[in-house]
Amino acid sequence: MKPVEKNFAWNRGFPSVFRPRKVQTMASDGCYPESDRRPNPRSRRSVSHGGTVHRRRTERWPATRRPVETIGSALAAVSFVSRPKHSSGKRNREQQPSMTSHRIYLIGYRGTGKTTVGKMIAEQTGGTFVDLDAEIERISNQTIQEIFRDSGEAVFRDRETECLTTVAADQVGTADAPQVVSLGGGVILRPQNRVVIEETGWCVCLTAAAKTLVDRISQDRTTSDKRPALTDLSPEQEVAHLLSERDPLYREAADVLISTDGKTPQAVAEEIIHCWQSGDDPAN
Numbered sequence: 001m002k003p004v005e006k007n008f009a010w011n012r013g014f015p016s017v018f019r020p021r022k023v024q025t026m027a028s029d030g031c032y033p034e035s036d037r038r039p040n041p042r043s044r045r046s047v048s049h050g051g052t053v054h055r056r057r058t059e060r061w062p063a064t065r066r067p068v069e070t071i072g073s074a075l076a077a078v079s080f081v082s083r084p085k086h087s088s089g090k091r092n093r094e095q096q097p098s099m100t101s102h103r104i105y106l107i108g109y110r111g112t113g114k115t116t117v118g119k120m121i122a123e124q125t126g127g128t129f130v131d132l133d134a135e136i137e138r139i140s141n142q143t144i145q146e147i148f149r150d151s152g153e154a155v156f157r158d159r160e161t162e163c164l165t166t167v168a169a170d171q172v173g174t175a176d177a178p179q180v181v182s183l184g185g186g187v188i189l190r191p192q193n194r195v196v197i198e199e200t201g202w203c204v205c206l207t208a209a210a211k212t213l214v215d216r217i218s219q220d221r222t223t224s225d226k227r228p229a230l231t232d233l234s235p236e237q238e239v240a241h242l243l244s245e246r247d248p249l250y251r252e253a254a255d256v257l258i259s260t261d262g263k264t265p266q267a268v269a270e271e272i273i274h275c276w277q278s279g280d281d282p283a284n
């Protein structure tokens with residue numbers, strides 16, 4: 001079921017202008033066929049509009065999907081997706097008994113602010129913070145750029161799943177001081193990652209218009225180390241096409257969508273903290 005949105009503009013302005021140069025079908029692990037990979041990451045892949053969309057949650061928990069409601073003016077850009085409860089300590093354990101951790105996952109495309117906002121939430125709630133990309137770099141002793149260059153995206157995705165699984169296994173955080181985990185922009189590509197996210201935390205998806213993302217990514221000083229090209233398209237084309245491919249997956253994984261356009265990271269952090277502390281969908 002699709003979330004109702006406000007200020008949600010991933011694909012705005014990019015419908016037919018930017019066509020992929022070559023269309024490939026994304027495999028279920030979120031990567032492209034090995035045979036199509038070339039050594040240089042910048043020329044390694046093109047993008048697909050036809051990537052597989054896995055409908056895991058509607059198949060597993062059809063009864064828990066509910067219509068989405070937007071909420072009042074203070075949180076006008078927040079959309080609630082259909083999970084029954086989140087993990088702020090008021091989770092309905094009968095419905096999802098495996099959920100015992102107090103964890104906020106942040107997902108969203110590169111540049112939506114997951115790392116920046118995640119740190120703020122942890123600081124302001126007294127919780128702990130984990131950045132999954134930083135964990136992957138730590139266990140690899142390489143930057144993400146170097147992992148892509150030396151080992152390829154498939155190895156990066158394997159390490160991403162490994163790190164996510166490790167982090168998710170910890171029973172950490174409290175309702176007042178949650179563990180905040182900022183995930184990589186592509187973590188939602190693998191169905192198994194989405195299951196882990198679903199079962200071990202409350203998931204907030206940050207969004208922004210494609211142009212906003214291109215601007216933030218190009219201006220961020222960590223981009224050369226952390227954001228290798230994912231296609232051989234221009235930055236603008238890459239963002240537009242990957243957003244269109246990932247959009248359904250972000251929505252599937254998210255409990256809440258929050259637009260970050262025109263908001264400071266602090267304002268975004270406050271929205272998320274407010275939602276977390278309110279303990280349930282405010283519209284209910």
Ligand SMILES: Nc1ncnc2c1ncn2[C@@H]1O[C@H](COP(=O)(O)OP(=O)(O)OP(=O)(O)O)[C@@H](O)[C@H]1O
Binds near residue numbers: 114115216
């Ligand atoms: N709400 C915002 N307004 C303006 N700039 C922002 C906002 N959020 C983040 N930024 C800036 O965008 C850049 C990317 O932010 P950040 O690294 O937090 O994104 P990310 O979602 O973690 O990206 P990635 O998926 O690549 O790790 C940084 O320079 C950050 O300061």
Ligand SMILES: O=C(O)C1=C[C@@H](O)[C@@H](O)[C@H](O)C1
Binds near residue numbers: 230
């Ligand atoms: O969007 C993506 O696929 C990525 C986003 C970053 O967070 C990193 O995880 C890496 O650069 C891949």
Ligand SMILES: [Mg+2]
Binds near residue numbers: 114115116182183
């Ligand atoms: Mg980040």
